[in-house]
Amino acid sequence: MADFDFETDLRNGFEITLSDNPRKVAGNRALLNRFEITFMTKRRIFGVNNDVFRDPFGGNADKYLGQSRVLNDTQAIAAAVDLAVKETVSSMKEDDAQVESLLPTEKIDRAEVVSLDVISGVITATIQVFPVEVESYEDLRFQLPIVME
Numbered sequence: 001m002a003d004f005d006f007e008t009d010l011r012n013g014f015e016i017t018l019s020d021n022p023r024k025v026a027g028n029r030a031l032l033n034r035f036e037i038t039f040m041t042k043r044r045i046f047g048v049n050n051d052v053f054r055d056p057f058g059g060n061a062d063k064y065l066g067q068s069r070v071l072n073d074t075q076a077i078a079a080a081v082d083l084a085v086k087e088t089v090s091s092m093k094e095d096d097a098q099v100e101s102l103l104p105t106e107k108i109d110r111a112e113v114v115s116l117d118v119i120s121g122v123i124t125a126t127i128q129v130f131p132v133e134v135e136s137y138e139d140l141r142f143q144l145p146i147v148m149e
Contacts, residue, residue, distance in 0.1 A: 026103070026105075026106065027103060027105035027106060027135050028105050028106075028131050028134065028135045028136070028140055029140075030106050031105065031106045031107070031108060031129060031131050031140065032129055032140045032142060034092065034106070035088060035092065035108065035111065035127075035129045035142070036142055036144075038057070038058060038059050038088050038091055038092055038095075039059040039061050039084060039085070039088045039127075039144070040059065040061055040062070041057060041058035041059060041060075042058055042060060042062055042063065043055060043056065043057065043058040043060050043063075043087075043091075044058075056091060056094060057091050057094075057095060058087070058088075058091055059084045059085070059087045059088030059091060060084060060087050061080075061081075061084035061088075061144075064080035064081075064083050064084045064087075065077070065080050065081065065084065065146060067080075071146075074116065074123075077116060077123060077125075077146055078113065078116055081113050081116070081125045081127075081144075081146065082113050085111050085112065085113055085127060088111065089108055089110060089111050092108045093107075093108060096108065103133075104131070104132045104133035105131055105132070105133045105134075105135050106131070107131060107132040107133075108129060108130070108131060108132070109130045109131060109132045110130045111127055111128065111129045111130060112127070112128055112130075113125060113126070113127055114126040114127065114128050114141065116146070122145050123145070123146045124143050124144065124145050124146065125143070125144045125146055126141055126142075126143050127141065127142055127143075127144065128140060128141045129141070129142075
């Protein structure tokens with residue numbers, strides 16, 4: 001399964017960009033792309049007639065990090081990011097089990113928060129993703145701005 005390659009840019013805020021002719025990616029890079037998207041996806045609850053349906057897909061990062069009491073405490077930010085990472089991994093593993101066409105290099109084993117850094121007034125989380133099967137020795141990491149002054 002091929003995915004479009006995109007890059008996150010933290011130099012001027014938070015931007016995700018595609019080039020005019022984006023190359024397709026597969027394997028570990030596609031896994032990292034999927035992790036970033038899943039991490040930021042909100043879990044949803046739907047009401048149909050009198051029934052309630054919960055969509056378990058997503059990391060719910062906005063729910064955990066979007067609270068003012070969390071954003072005012074560095075330890076709370078670290079805990080919220082860690083919880084969102086765990087929710088993301090859980091969601092992706094459930095999704096991986098249902099998609100037969102995924103390669104082992106596109107399936108997630110685990111992920112962890114590597115660091116929380118303050119750079120020019122911006123708190124940034126660095127998250128490392130570990131695939132079921134590694135393609136190269138390059139670490140699969142991405143940075144996400146949490147709080148911008």
